[in-house]
Amino acid sequence: MQPTMPSDIRRGFKSTFKRHGINPLTLRFESESEEARYQSFVLDSAIFHIRYAYGFAAILTVIYVTLDPFLFLDKALLDRAILVRFLILLPVLLSQIALTYSNLYKSYAQLSGSLAIFIFSVGIIILSFRANEAVIIDNYSSIIMILIYAFFVVGLLFRFSLIVSALAITMYIASLAYSSDIGPAIASSLETSLVVIFLLMGLSAYQKELISRQLFLTETRERERLSRQTQQDATHLEWLRTFARFLRHEVRQPVAQINSSLELLSLFANGDDRVPEFLNRATIGTQNVWNLIERASRATDVEAYVRERQHERIDLHALLVGLVDDFRQTHSGLEFSLKCDHPILIHDADPLLIEQAIQNLLSNASSFATEHSVVDISLQPRGLEAVVSVRNQGPTVQLDTEALFGPFSSTRASPTSEHHGLGLYLVRLVAEQHGGSAELKNLDDGTGVVASLAIPVRGV
Incomplete structure (x- = not known):
């Protein structure tokens, strides 16, 4: 019977090594618990960058307040912008950052992210129809883009977050289209949103580098696992070689003893008193061969038994x-x-x-x-x-x-x-x-x- 390669090694080769070298690893989870551990690992990394995104949005809010006196000369408008940013936007952003540190966020990241984007989108529409002020719309547009980026990171794990994010963008565009000051609103939004997009591209590049690093580490761990498996197989092969040498050395003597005893038995079978002795020696030799076979069988069973241990x-x-x-x-x-x-x-x-x-x-x-x-x-x-x-x-x-x-x-x-x-x-x-x-x-x-x-x- 031809020896077969263990199934886990076969899967490892198929998922890791391709015809033209090593391609990005296709993850294969052996159990639901292993998949849950991997999802938790990626989600922890995503939450880390979500905090960066929310923190970046909070920093932008403070920067706008600092720069607004140079851009807007209307004191009433400036006071209103400060009120909106510090008393409404900043507390919500800080609460979002604090929420990511709780286990509740990990359990309901999809729901909490959807609600956050939906609430900010509704806020944009209300301000667009009631205020018609380009500065307020622009402020919210920058914040909502940060939130959309953060939610796209979570979208790596939760598929329908893409739909919610697309809906938020549609609501934002609709609010600008129906605004009476659509021209100034779009102009002001583009002016600062392009800067935000440039910064988001930098964050996205860093996120891409991090994901690539995670894939590399995952593939490295997979190689290490395959290396350990190969080492175990090499040990098992060495055991088989030892076993073969053992059989060649140990079985030869009992078999020779049986053959010689039977030959002597055929020569002295006519009433010779030594016949019982020869028969006894043949019996002992046969028993020795049987014990050798039994020992080999037991050794194989022992290794298989030990490998299938409980926890x-x-x-x-x-x-x-x-x-x-x-x-x-x-x-x-x-x-x-x-x-x-x-x-x-x-x-x-x-x-x-x-x-x-x-x-x-x-x-x-x-x-x-x-x-x-x-x-x-x-x-x-x-x-x-x-x-x-x-x-x-x-x-x-x-x-x-x-x-x-x-x-x-x-x-x-x-x-x-x-x-x-x-x-x-x-x-x-x-x-x-x-x-x-x-x-x-x-x-x-x-x-x-x-x-x-x-x-x-x-x-x-």
Whole structure:
């Protein structure tokens, strides 16, 4: 059977790498929660620039008040403009800026933005028909353009904001068209609105640069994810190579033993007393081959099982108490001592995997512990990790301790043992899957071995 590329890598290549190089990333969300997190990320950035736009509108309001004495000599008109800008426009703009800092704005950005543009548009129409003053219309036209720009940013996420913004522009043009002073109104509006448009183009260019940067960072993260996936695949391929070498080396001997025994059996089958011995050796060789196949199957199942982990919060102290009680009942020839000063909670962990890993540590210690000795179990914090240590008195480890965490590694004396050398291997897999580590070393006094499992408290 041909090996197939994992689906997530296949999707990554399709979305990121094109025929002529790397194009802008087409985002593919694996779940609704992931899409919601991305939407929140973009909305946070949009709100940041909406505050800039509203603040810019407020600054323009103050600048107009400063420049108006040089443009308008009518004191009554100037006083009215100041009243409108400071008592009506500026408070509304400042309240809009303050509103963006609340979670309510993020939840109802579409509604609040629509209401803001609609209210300002109605204000333009009222002033156009009642005042017919170009200065007031021009002031509002500049402000409404700022709001439209800000709302277009939100329109990246909410589609019908484009319709509301277009409606506001239509209302603004209609108010100018029906004004009795249409000529002065348009002339005055164009005079300052062109300046505002120029500044808005600068803000738009900055916004475009920011979005491009976000796409670049997103694509970079996608590449990093693909790189990690490739590294994991390389590790898995190396495991397969090791497995192939293991089979070539280990299977050859039992098969040769079976063949030679059967050949000898055919030669001495006539009443020879050695026939039962040959049959027994053939049986043992067959059992060895069966155990090798079983160990390979178990190793593959272990890796698949560990990768599909759950994400829950677990109490390590309660878990250890239950496991130690079980071992006390099933291993009457040993004494189990648990030391834990206070409960330790692990966030974002798989309780079944953690339980299986600790159970393997206890099982390994129980298998090699001296009869009627004490197996010491401890749970203690170490920095940002929780460490479970299991000490047993008995034979020390003569081999490389790191090698014992690999698949098919075992120090069992019997080649036909039911143990398949996967206990510590699973412990290492569980530790790495949770962002932790596993360790096995001899005691300093040479009386036994200590195995430990370290898991981050806050997960990965």
